[in-house]
Amino acid sequence: MNYVIHFFRGVGKDFIATPMLHTVTILTIALSLLVSSAFGLFFSNINQIFYTWKQGIRIMAYVSSSVENIDVDIIKNQIQALYGVNKIDYISSEDALLYMKEEMQQAEILSHLKENPLPASFMIYVKPTNNTWETIERIATQIKMMPEITEVEYGKGWLERISSFMAFFRITCIAIGVLLLITTLFVISNTIRLVFYARRDEIDVMRLMGATRWFIKIPFYLEAICQGLIGGIIGIIVLFGLFYYLTIYNFPAWTTDLFHPHFFSLHIIIMLIFMSMGIGWVGCYISLKQFIKL
Amino acid sequence: MWVNENYLEMLETVNDHIIQMFHVYKQFGKKDVIRNVTMNIQRNEFLFISGPSGAGKSTMLKLLYAGERLSKGQIIVDGLNIVRMNKRNIHRLRRRIGIIFQDFKLIQTRSVYDNVALVLEIRGLPRKMIERKVRAALTRVGMIEFVSAFPPSLSGGEQQRVAVARAVAAEPSIIFADEPTGSLDPDAAAVILSLLDDYHLSGGTVLFATHDLSLIEHTQRRVVSLMDGNISDNGRPPYLAGQRQIG
Numbered sequence: 001m002n003y004v005i006h007f008f009r010g011v012g013k014d015f016i017a018t019p020m021l022h023t024v025t026i027l028t029i030a031l032s033l034l035v036s037s038a039f040g041l042f043f044s045n046i047n048q049i050f051y052t053w054k055q056g057i058r059i060m061a062y063v064s065s066s067v068e069n070i071d072v073d074i075i076k077n078q079i080q081a082l083y084g085v086n087k088i089d090y091i092s093s094e095d096a097l098l099y100m101k102e103e104m105q106q107a108e109i110l111s112h113l114k115e116n117p118l119p120a121s122f123m124i125y126v127k128p129t130n131n132t133w134e135t136i137e138r139i140a141t142q143i144k145m146m147p148e149i150t151e152v153e154y155g156k157g158w159l160e161r162i163s164s165f166m167a168f169f170r171i172t173c174i175a176i177g178v179l180l181l182i183t184t185l186f187v188i189s190n191t192i193r194l195v196f197y198a199r200r201d202e203i204d205v206m207r208l209m210g211a212t213r214w215f216i217k218i219p220f221y222l223e224a225i226c227q228g229l230i231g232g233i234i235g236i237i238v239l240f241g242l243f244y245y246l247t248i249y250n251f252p253a254w255t256t257d258l259f260h261p262h263f264f265s266l267h268i269i270i271m272l273i274f275m276s277m278g279i280g281w282v283g284c285y286i287s288l289k290q291f292i293k294l
Numbered sequence: 295m296w297v298n299e300n301y302l303e304m305l306e307t308v309n310d311h312i313i314q315m316f317h318v319y320k321q322f323g324k325k326d327v328i329r330n331v332t333m334n335i336q337r338n339e340f341l342f343i344s345g346p347s348g349a350g351k352s353t354m355l356k357l358l359y360a361g362e363r364l365s366k367g368q369i370i371v372d373g374l375n376i377v378r379m380n381k382r383n384i385h386r387l388r389r390r391i392g393i394i395f396q397d398f399k400l401i402q403t404r405s406v407y408d409n410v411a412l413v414l415e416i417r418g419l420p421r422k423m424i425e426r427k428v429r430a431a432l433t434r435v436g437m438i439e440f441v442s443a444f445p446p447s448l449s450g451g452e453q454q455r456v457a458v459a460r461a462v463a464a465e466p467s468i469i470f471a472d473e474p475t476g477s478l479d480p481d482a483a484a485v486i487l488s489l490l491d492d493y494h495l496s497g498g499t500v501l502f503a504t505h506d507l508s509l510i511e512h513t514q515r516r517v518v519s520l521m522d523g524n525i526s527d528n529g530r531p532p533y534l535a536g537q538r539q540i541g
Contacts, residue, residue, distance in 0.1 A: 201402075205412070206412065207384075208359070208399070209460075210388035211385060
């Protein structure tokens with residue numbers, strides 16, 4: 001307990017003695033956490049949009065025009081039997097034309113048609129739990145093999161493009177996060193090194209007076225962890241401020257029925273702050289490993 | 295059975311002395327700085343180690359407080375065999391001793407109080423006890439009124455008195471003083487000597503390394519003279535030959 005009081009007093013005194021050095025380190029940690037968390041938050045929100053969009057994905061199966069009388073129930077049952085299918089709606093060619101007329105602004109053009117060019121179709125909804133790229137593709141392939149079906153559409157091109165964009169964005173986020181992590185570690189270990197040099201005489205005296213290596217090291221670790229804690233809290237507060245400003249205060253229209261911008265949950269915030277403290281610890285470890293070989 | 299002669303010699307004397315040195319050598323490169331020094335120091339002895347600059351006085355003290363590793367030989371300080379001690383355990387030795395340096399080695403950014411308190415914090419004493427011991431030590435050296443001052447604002451003599459307070463605060467069994475009066479005027483040097491005398495009279499052992507003959511020419515204490523890393527006379531140095539020796 002006596003040691004704990006001594007260590008915390010030492011850290012407090014050191015913060016007061018070299019405020020500039022510690023402020024720069026704390027701000028660097030805060031900035032690194034802010035930038036990488038901002039990417040993470042952006043990714044998380046984009047991912048939500050993608051997820052919502054994916055939830056609405058339907059497979060359209062068009063009935064071949066050569067088939068005159070189809071038994072809708074039989075085909076429905078065949079499709080329903082496929083793994084992952086949630087619901088099926090049948091749209092007759094008449095319904096399709098009606099729907100098209102409602103949607104089009106110049107619907108009178110359609111009234112000049114001699115015969116209905118639109119095929120009958122099945123609209124297939126995939127179960128949300130099975131709404132993966134592989135499942136959709138598999139269901140579509142199986143439906144296409146049915147003799148009554150001539151064509152299947154499920155937004156393959158879009159889905160592929162957005163999936164690859166998301167994969168690229170995820171990799172970019174991770175790369176930026178790793179780069180910032182390395183930069184932060186470098187800054188922290190350099191700060192500890194500078195503090196170590198500034199206190200070299202003091203450390204020599206402490207060693208001569210009988211201090212153990214841990215008695216010397218612990219204040220440095222505590223200092224780095226405190227820097228991580230303060231930097232982490234500042235980073236999160238600033239990020240929340242920016243998020244609030246952009247989404248709620250300044251651009252409330254961003255919130256729609258399909259998309260609600262969300263901030264990190266409490267447990268992710270706590271995890272980020274712990275991560276920030278961990279970065280401080282590792283930065284200190286790297287520095288002291290090189291310098292304190294007592 | 296093969297038995298090391300040094301070991302037998304060591305056993306004969308192990309219980310009578312607080313410091314034992316057996317055929318100690320220290321080399322820097324190819325140069326012998328300490329050569330075949332064998333010496334015993336009794337508990338509660340005040341010993342002067344004299345000799346000209348470069349004779350090996352500081353190196354000998356460094357060997358005793360494990361500031362340097364010896365090249366050959368054995369050293370036992372207050373029951374601890376320094377040769378067998380690894381770097382992680384040096385603090386066990388350092389907590390039994392107090393060290394005073396010519397350049398004081400006070401932490402310039404800490405107050406007088408904090409400088410003295412440091413040795414007690416290192417030992418993990420409770421704050422109340424630290425405060426009591428620091429005040430007692432500073433009162434003993436006459437520096438209690440400077441408790442909140444910082445070293446740069448003190449004279450050399452005052453700084454060395456603080457260093458003495460720091461050395462005695464934890465009540466060590468031995469004090470190593472490496473040229474403690476080397477940078478002080480005669481009056482300040484006399485004060486430091488008398489403070490170490492007080493510590494000695496209260497039961498402590500003092501090893502006082504100095505090249506200042508004025509400090510030792512009238513002393514009744516044992517003086518060991520070093521010349522080129524070797525003890526030239528395990529008693530009075532040649533330039534004080536003829537005077538009475540005690541110890």
